[in-house]
Structures are given as structure tokens and as C-alpha cells.
Amino acid sequence: MHPLPFQKSEAPVILHCLQSLQVFNKGTSDTVKMGCFGFLKTMMFFFNGIIFLAGAGILAVGIWVKVDSNSIISILQGLPGASSDLKQVLNVGYLLIAVGSVLLLLGFLGCCGAVRESRCMLLMFFVIILIVFIAEVAGAIVILVFKGPIQTMISQLGVTVVNSIQRDYGSNTDVTGLWNTTMDLFKCCGFNNYSDFTGSPYVQSTNLYPYQCCQLQPCKYSNATVANVNGCYPALVKLFDSNTVIIIAVALGIAALELFAMVVSMTLYCKIKSTEA
Numbered sequence: 001m002h003p004l005p006f007q008k009s010e011a012p013v014i015l016h017c018l019q020s021l022q023v024f025n026k027g028t029s030d031t032v033k034m035g036c037f038g039f040l041k042t043m044m045f046f047f048n049g050i051i052f053l054a055g056a057g058i059l060a061v062g063i064w065v066k067v068d069s070n071s072i073i074s075i076l077q078g079l080p081g082a083s084s085d086l087k088q089v090l091n092v093g094y095l096l097i098a099v100g101s102v103l104l105l106l107g108f109l110g111c112c113g114a115v116r117e118s119r120c121m122l123l124m125f126f127v128i129i130l131i132v133f134i135a136e137v138a139g140a141i142v143i144l145v146f147k148g149p150i151q152t153m154i155s156q157l158g159v160t161v162v163n164s165i166q167r168d169y170g171s172n173t174d175v176t177g178l179w180n181t182t183m184d185l186f187k188c189c190g191f192n193n194y195s196d197f198t199g200s201p202y203v204q205s206t207n208l209y210p211y212q213c214c215q216l217q218p219c220k221y222s223n224a225t226v227a228n229v230n231g232c233y234p235a236l237v238k239l240f241d242s243n244t245v246i247i248i249a250v251a252l253g254i255a256a257l258e259l260f261a262m263v264v265s266m267t268l269y270c271k272i273k274s275t276e277a
Contacts, residue, residue, distance in 0.1 A: 035230060040271075044114035044264055048125075052107025059100025065093035110265070117272045126265045133258045140251075161191045169210075170202025180210065186239070188232035189213035194224040196231070 004236070102145070109152060113121030124207060143150065168175040190196030194213040197203050202210070214223040240247065 005055055012162070018083025024132030040112045040264055040268055041117075045111050047115055047261070048076060048107045048110025048114070050107075051103050052111055053109050053187045055100045055105075057100070059098050062098075062100055065096065113265070114268060117268075119269050119272050122265045122269045122272070126262055126269065129258050129262050129265070132212045133255065133262070136251075136255065155235070158191050162196045165190060165196045166198070166200045169197060170205060171198040176202070180212070181213035183210060186232050187212070187229075188228040188235040189224075189227075190231050191233050192231040194227070195230065219272075 066229060106125065109121045109125040109128070112118060113125055162176065165179065169179060179190075189210065189212050192210050197209050197213070201210075209219045209221065209224045211217060211219050213219055213229050214227045215229070216223045216227070219227075
């Protein structure tokens with residue numbers, strides 16, 4: 001069979017069909033692109049909204065801790081087995097305010113940058129996350145590469161800390177309260193062990209060691225020597241060693257989230273740029 005002859009009158013119809021198909025494909029492609037763009041905007045807004053609310057909550061708690069300190073102390077002291085040195089908890093307020101402020105700023109830049117399609121806000125968000133990410137990577141590299149010097153530095157720091165204990169524990173309220181809170185929290189005694197308190201004003205005035213250093217009370221020298229309570233530095237090292245997998249997993253998770261945030265923010269930045277062009 002021979003193919004039907006091509007009629008010239010059919011050419012405009014075929015051309016129109018091809019043009020319609022091209023327009024349809026282009027429209028479909030644009031729809032997909034806009035759908036992805038909208039999805040990224042929604043994800044950016046959602047996650048940064050959570051960050052913003054978390055930052056606002058942390059900041060509010062930090063401000064409350066600093067402003068209404070008397071009420072907090074009275075609440076904590078009402079708890080069973082509460083330490084008498086709970087004033088040191090108030091120092092956490094500064095850390096909460098700092099962390100909350102950073103999270104609040106990041107959440108604001110991310111949310112507003114995505115909703116308003118502001119390239120400036122998205123770029124600021126990207127730069128802040130990038131700086132934090134670089135600082136974390138640099139810190140990890142320093143810890144891994146300079147592990148020996150860091151241990152030497154910590155040992156030298158330990159000498160300074162022990163001197164501070166022997167000079168101020170029992171006479172300086174802030175130092176005494178800080179150490180009591182730390183020892184209660186980590187179930188430890190001194191920086192290295194009970195001997196750090198030998199010669200301190202507390203021991204000289206009471207002939208006793210801190211109760212955290214003994215299993216039998218009162219905490220006399222004889223009881224402290226046989227109690228074998230770990231120092232706070234060894235206890236902290238042991239805590240990190242026993243939770244290495246969890247710490248690494250959390251660190252990798254945070255790094256992945258930071259990378260994801262940078263990719264999304266830069267994708268939106270470039271997309272907004274191409275749209276404006």
C-alpha cells in the first residue's frame with residue numbers, strides 16, 4: 001500500500017498541533033517548576049517557623065530566669081532534695097538568652113525570606129548558617145588533629161582550677177555554689193578527686209570535705225579516701241565516652257539539617273533571581 005499523499009492544506013493544521021503541543025509541554029514544565037518552588041517555600045517557612053517559635057520560647061525563659069529570679073529560686077528550693085546553692089542555675093539565663101536570640105533571628109530571616117521572597121533575607125540566612133557550619137567543622141578538625149595539645153591544655157587548666165578550689169571554696173559564695181551544683185549534677189568530687197579540697201577554707205574551718213566526696217557521712221578525711229568518688233573532669237570524660245555514638249549521631253543530624261537549610265535557601269535565592277530577571 002502506498003502512503004496517502006500529503007495535502008498542502010493539512011500543513012497549517014499540523015503546524016498548529018505542534019505549536020499547541022510545545023505550549024502544553026512548556027506550561028507543564030512551568031507548572032512543575034512552580035510546584036517545586038512552592039514546596040520549597042512551604043518547607044522553608046514550616047521549619048523556620050518551628051525554629052522561630054523555639055527561639056522565642058527559649059528567649060522568654062531566659063529573660064524570665066533573669067528578671068524573676070526570686071520566684072524561680074523559691075520554686076526550686078521547694079523541690080525534694082534540692083541543693084542550697086540553686087542560685088547558680090540563674091547563670092543559665094544568659095546562655096538561654098543568647099541561644100534564643102540566635103534562633104529567633106534565624107527563624108525570622110528564614111520565614112520572612114521565603115514568604116516575601118526576599119533575596120536579602122535568604123542570603124543573610126544562608127551566610128549565618130554557613131558561618132555556624134564552618135565553625136563546627138573547624139572545631140571538629142581542631143579537636144581531632146590537636147587532641148594531644150588540647151589534653152595538655154586541659155591539664156594545665158586543671159592546675160588553675162584546683163588552685164581556685166583551694167583558695168576560694170568555702171569563702172567565696174559563687175565558687176562554692178558553682179562547685180556544689182556541679183558535683184550534685186555529675187555525682188563527682190572536685191576536679192580530680194577529694195584531694196583538690198585539701199587546704200581549702202572549707203576544710204580548714206570544718207575539718208570536713210564536701211558531702212559529695214563521701215558515701216558515708218560526715219565526710220571526714222578517712223571517709224573521703226575510701227569513697228573513691230570520681231572527679232568531675234574524669235566523670236565528664238566518661239560521660240562523653242559512654243555516649244559517643246549518640247553525640248556523633250546528633251552532630252551529623254545537625255550538620256545535615258544545616259546543609260539542607262543552606263541548599264534550600266540558596267535554591268530559593270537563585271529561583272527568585274531568575275524570576276525577577
